[in-house]
Amino acid sequence: MVYDLERGCQDYQMPKTAPAANPVFFRTYSNQEISSVSRSTANPEHKQRQEAAVEALMQPVNAKVQDLLRLSRTLSNTDPRTENITVPLAHYQGGIILESLGREGPSFRADDVNRTISLNRETAINLVRMVPKEWRVYALLVFLFHDVAHSPQGLKHHEDVRRLKITHESFGQERMGELDLRNDFLAVHTISLYGTLKECKAYNHRNYIARFYLIWNEVCGSMLDAFPPAQRKDKQQRVFGFLLMSNLINDAHLEKRPLEFEGEMWPVWDESLSHLSILSNGHILHPGSPVDSQLMAQIIGLISANQYREAAFGIKQVW
Numbered sequence: 001m002v003y004d005l006e007r008g009c010q011d012y013q014m015p016k017t018a019p020a021a022n023p024v025f026f027r028t029y030s031n032q033e034i035s036s037v038s039r040s041t042a043n044p045e046h047k048q049r050q051e052a053a054v055e056a057l058m059q060p061v062n063a064k065v066q067d068l069l070r071l072s073r074t075l076s077n078t079d080p081r082t083e084n085i086t087v088p089l090a091h092y093q094g095g096i097i098l099e100s101l102g103r104e105g106p107s108f109r110a111d112d113v114n115r116t117i118s119l120n121r122e123t124a125i126n127l128v129r130m131v132p133k134e135w136r137v138y139a140l141l142v143f144l145f146h147d148v149a150h151s152p153q154g155l156k157h158h159e160d161v162r163r164l165k166i167t168h169e170s171f172g173q174e175r176m177g178e179l180d181l182r183n184d185f186l187a188v189h190t191i192s193l194y195g196t197l198k199e200c201k202a203y204n205h206r207n208y209i210a211r212f213y214l215i216w217n218e219v220c221g222s223m224l225d226a227f228p229p230a231q232r233k234d235k236q237q238r239v240f241g242f243l244l245m246s247n248l249i250n251d252a253h254l255e256k257r258p259l260e261f262e263g264e265m266w267p268v269w270d271e272s273l274s275h276l277s278i279l280s281n282g283h284i285l286h287p288g289s290p291v292d293s294q295l296m297a298q299i300i301g302l303i304s305a306n307q308y309r310e311a312a313f314g315i316k317q318v319w
């Protein structure tokens, strides 16, 4: 069952499964759990069951998308950036389907003839497994919205990303990381805006923050656990930015502080780790502030070891 995000406006209540602080966000899977999961997927019956379970989620996903599109004009009036998601979605009216695109294949495929969007079935199964049951439809919506938002960025097809990285590998990687974090924001932002507009009939900031907090932690946080340890700089930047945003949305929701971001917070640090800049929406939000380089080195070490709780705590001292 999908938790009904549309219920209650002013007195918006968190679902029972919501973290008191954010333990779900920081849940890590032991190697033993991961290997038992991969063992169980080798069983064909189990695989079929998993496929059927994900397939069953596509009907509520499609229904949610259609409902969101009915609000697209109001969404756009509230924030035109939502068009990065609603315009491509409105184009693919043939529906959203699952397709076997391979474990190493693209996460999604746009078909301009049939006007359908295919999500990679294997990726969808992995994703759904990482996320608490009541958040699975939202996990697929975040996955879908993230990917369609690449289309107006000039990266409609998997091939475009590959070509970008050929031009200049580290530039391409860093640019992709920044766009990925932007699309994570855009996806959660659009779903949260949709929820609050539908329920409150107008934008309600506290209601929006509560929704963003839940989806960022429950859905994206659980997905983050599925990533392998980040050894590459662009991957570390993405996790750092994610954790920084997580700290700020937690402060805004749990401590009723003002929300300090309106887009992704992309961190850039120098080689000596003595200065940190934050980019947002392609602009400089904070130009090179001096930071404690030892602490920065610790944080990056923790990120590359998947110790996200400790890394987020370190980021709190830096920012």
Ligand SMILES: [Zn+2]
Pocket: 146, 147, 150, 179, 180, 183
């Ligand atoms: Zn992406």
